[in-house]
Amino acid sequence: MxxxxxxxxxxxxxxxxxxxxxxxxxxxxxxxxxxxxxxxxxxxxxxxxxxxxxxxxxxxxxxxxxxxxxxxxxxxxxxxxxAPHGTPERLRQNYWLHYAEGSAMPPLLLKLVFQRVATTPAPFFVRPVLKGVAGKVQAGFVDPQIAAHLAYLEDELGRHPWFGGERFSVADIQMSFPLEAAAARGGLNANAQHPRLADFLQRIHARPAYxxxxxxxxxxxxx
Missing domain, CATH: 3.40.30.10 (Glutaredoxin)
Structure with a gap:
């Protein structure tokens, strides 16, 4: 079991x-x-x-x-x-299994860390410094990185309906977490720039197994 x-x-x-x-x-x-x-x-x-x-x-x-x-x-x-080992479909699916944690999640984790740094209780004379540093790192590095990844993923879903290709696969299950994290704290739902990603989240959330x-x-x- x-x-x-x-x-x-x-x-x-x-x-x-x-x-x-x-x-x-x-x-x-x-x-x-x-x-x-x-x-x-x-x-x-x-x-x-x-x-x-x-x-x-x-x-x-x-x-x-x-x-x-x-x-x-x-x-x-x-x-x-x-997909079976040795097929192009398997290679594509394996890519997303690694990309989700190796590339997509690090900037989202940094976003969470610096948001917490900016709101962590601290002496009054330290708070402005913490907020300033956190804000600069987010604006200068973290947010542009997240935006680049979301643009890349939006484009990928314009090529295929699912991350693994033409049908739902393990790639979509693996990619669900970074995209849900992006919706929670990465600005995914803040504008209409990523309609395919928003649609992807709606489709997976509607699955009975989900x-x-x-x-x-x-x-x-x-x-």
Missing amino acids: ITLHHLNNSRSQRILWLLEELGIPYQVTRYQRDPKTMLAPPELRAVHPLGKSPVITDGAQTVAESGAIVEYLADRYGSALI QRALAQGGEYRLG
Whole structure:
């Protein structure tokens, strides 16, 4: 039996979604973030030394990292959601499995960090400095990086209806998290510059498996 070690408001939500799309039996072990630090609880270190989520166990096998989990589950359970090895479609899907965390997420994480720096309680004489530094880094580097990635992704969805090509695939599940993070804090919904990305989010949110995963996972808010 597959066990998903699920942390609220985390990347493990998309693994829940994949499991629902695959239609295979699984169970969920739930963990809650510390409400003050927003860090994962120490109990997760008993599953994986880094104490992060998602992590799955499948018999004696433990698999961490979203992209590795997605590929493992889709390959092992004969999913139509992933193309065969050695095909151009598989190469494209693998690209998005890596791009989501390797390229798309870093500027979005920096956005979150500097937003928190700007609002962190500090002595009155330090607050203007923190806000000034955070604002300059966001305006000069983080926001342009996010804008460049969103423009690139908007263009990609103009070439194909889905990130993996002509049909829904694991690439779309993997890309859901950075795009939901961009909608929450990266300006994706702030204007009409990215109608294809907005449509993509509407399409994935309407999938029955996505809805079932939300019911299973509980709270899911990215701020």
